[in-house]
Amino acid sequence: MMNLTWDDPRKTENVTESGTDRCSGMNCSSTRYQSGITETTFSKTELAPDSRSRFAVSALDTAVNQSFLSAIDELTTPAVPATQTYTLIGAGDIASAANNSGAESTAKLLDAAVAADSNTIVFTAGDNVHPCGSASEYSTYYDPTWGRHKARTRPSPGNHDYETSGALGYFNYFCPNSANCSFPSGTKPPYYSYDLGNWHLISLNSEQINSSQLTWLQDDLAVHSDSCILAYWHRPRFTSGTGAGSQLDVQPFWDVLYAAKADVVVNGHEHSYERFAKMSASGSADPNGIRQFVVGTAGIVNVGFGSIMPNSEVRLANIQGVIKFSLHNEGYDWTFVPSTSTNLGDSGSDICNK
Structure with a gap:
């Protein structure tokens, strides 16, 4: 003026x-x-x-x-700040020694995403390879499929990764040395965070929930109080799936993230797709809460649903695919991309809580 x-x-x-x-x-x-x-x-x-x-x-x-x-x-007058959209794509429960065709079909979805945007980041929501997460399973089943995008992958571990003591197959595969490491620090942390524009991404470890991880999470969120927040780990707090069910052990993650006004949580573990409305840490509907996605659909044989949890909005069974997020300065779009065109998907948009 x-x-x-x-x-x-x-x-x-x-x-x-x-x-x-x-x-x-x-x-x-x-x-x-x-x-x-x-x-x-x-x-x-x-x-x-x-x-x-x-x-x-x-x-x-x-x-x-x-x-x-x-x-x-x-x-x-100043120039209008340039806005950049970041692509984040992934899922959980990926490769399998029993039948690896599902992992290959979803790996092709990663191929397409990277072809469209060379800066795409891939995440994993745990159980990267079944049944034991061993070094040989990683090299034989994960590496030829999702391993095509290892350099751009920001993983998290699941219970099957810990079937090998200390999840050494997981850590040694994703970070054999500091010069070839999927973790931003160049070391082998069980949990970590990184940034994509105005978004702060957090990879947590649902297999080792302890005071050290929770203190780290609180401190990490405190220095990113103005950022949009997306966190991912393996075991879901809320699910309508008939596999392992809702996991009370991860409640402390939700308590800390909800207090920090986090936006999105993504999990695997249940071999199906489910999207929830925004919720409080207790699971009550809350327009200012966290939206949870359960995406255990990267390759392992699917399971169905039992009793439907409150606030469950979309459920897709007998389906394989990945979820793709387009992260903007003040919001995000999501699209569940199935590996076959005959399956239904899911998509939507929302703004950040801050």
Whole structure:
């Protein structure tokens, strides 16, 4: 906005000009604004972004004699900040020694996403390879499928990864050395975080819930209080699935994330797709709460649903696929992408809680 105020005791008709001849050769336009016979103020609010405007005042008497222009006031408006969309894609319960065709079908969905956006980040929601998460299973079943995108993958572990002591198959596969490591720190943390634009992403470990992890999570969220938050781990707090069911052990994650106004939680463990409405940490409907997705659909044989949990909005059984998020500065879009065109998907959009 530009505000001009002047004093003209003669109260003659005043003219305000924007972009006079004095800026000829500077690629500016000249526009005259008639302000009225007794006015001594002028405001212009609709100024184009990323531009320079010049304003001056002159007096015009009844004989149409115009005074020289006043000193020119100049205003440069800032450019509109560029917005960037980040693609995050993934699921849980991926490769299997029993039948790996599902992992290959969903790996092709990753291929397509990366072809469309070379900056795509892949996440995993645990149980990266069944049944034991061993080094040989990773090299034989995970690596030829989802391992095609290992360099861009930000994983989390599941209970089957811990079937190998200390989840060494998981940690050694994703971070064999500091120069070739899927974890942002270049080390082998059981939990970690990273940023994509205005979004803060958190990979948690539902197999080792302890005070150290919870303290780390609280501290991590405290220094990202203005960010949109998406967290992912393996075991879901809420599910209508008939597999392992709702996992009370992860309640502390929800308590901390809800207090920090987190936006999205993604889990696996149940071999089906389910989306919930926004909820409080106790599972009550809350328009300012967390939206949970259960996406254990990356390759393992699916299971169905039992009693439907409150706030469950979409359920897809007997389906394999991945969830793709488009993360914007102030919100997100989601799309569940099935591996076959005959299956139904799911999509929507929302804004961040902050």
